[in-house]
Amino acid sequence: MEFLGLKQRVAQVRGEIADAVARGGHGQAVRLIAVTKTHGPEAVLAAAAAGITDVGENKVQEALSKQEALTAAGTMPHGLTWHLIGHLQTNKVKALPSFGLFHAMDRAKLADEAAAMAAKRGITLDVLLQVNIVGEETKGGHALSEVPAEAERLHGMPSLRVRGVMTMAPFDAPEAVLRQVFRGAREARELLRAAGHDAHELSMGMSGDYLIAVEEGATMVRLGTVLFGARGG
Template identity: 60%
Template sequence: MPYPELAERLAAVRAAIDGALARGGHQQRVTVVAVTKTHGPEAVRAAWEAGLHDVGENRVQEAAAKMAALDVPVRWHLIGHLQRNKVRQLDGFALVQSMDSPRLADALHAEGVRRGRPIDVLLQVNASGEASKGGYAPDEVVPEAERLTTLPGVVVRGVMTMAPFDAGERVLRATFAGARAARAALAEVGHPAAELSMGMSGDYEVAVEEGATMVRLGTLLFGARG
């Protein structure tokens, strides 16, 4: 059986999330998104059997191969950068977490209109201000939130952010609070922005304390890919 430690690891994660919820006091529900990038289809099946029904992939092509190989009805999340020429390959995804620019927003809107079904997205916000990270700058969020109300081909469900690798607690909390403010700005102009996807294997407890509704966990659940 692949990933024999998954159930035990997941139980530990859920206990840690419960503790973080109690400390944080935001009273949100938290979805664990199992990040299966670089792992084979057997990781997705193991996730489903362990009770993880949301799966995150970085690349459209890698996800498509797994979708074709599996019959488990997980909810697929695209969490990696999306090239505009790949928007027609999104039918299998429940949520695009990485809408990181106005040009991509326009392409996703056009595809949602073309297919007659809007695409659910999260606005990727570079809340840490790192030059190496993509996403909207915090000062771009308010004008873009207003512009996005004119694009019916996308439904903005919330915000996604990534904190700096190995950041201290003060920087983590500032980054996650910035994402929370961006979500509030989206909601202020009428978007159904309930989701806050932030927190990965190294910082998910702080993210939950700061209000995360989704945490994206790979190594912590499946181990390092050899």
């Protein structure tokens, strides 16, 4: 089977995360989000069977197609939370109610569109503010200096609940840069909290850097390759 041994890998990763929490000294609980992009619905079922209750997708349509397939087959795992972790075009905000948490609120216009959609439907969306600590041109997100003003602006959008911060570190960055990025995200979360938001989450860390992220206080890590192996597509 493609996902043979996943339970053992999950147990190993959870143990490594616990050790990283102890090293970091932040004492936080850490949610493991299984990123199933480019894998089929069977990856979601395998993750759930391995005790994972959170799955993440980068692309809206891929996520919705898996949700539809699992629902149609009557195999949608009970108690599963879906996370949308990738960049979202403003014309796709109508899909956000299909997710328990949206990680990539990376620009003011997207927040405006999401808030308007949610208000019109009479719902509240849980979101994370995406920050771009070192100013990578290839990634979206708010600069740390922009966070206080955006935090105040978001107070005028009661249909959005800002739960914390998400960031991505540069690929293959040295440890010093990784720690700079993750500490910056932690600072951004504190700015949100100082502005009155119920912001406790730090979504940071992927397969190549998640243990450093946990040492720096991550409450959510987004893991694909370390769980499922290298992907195609």
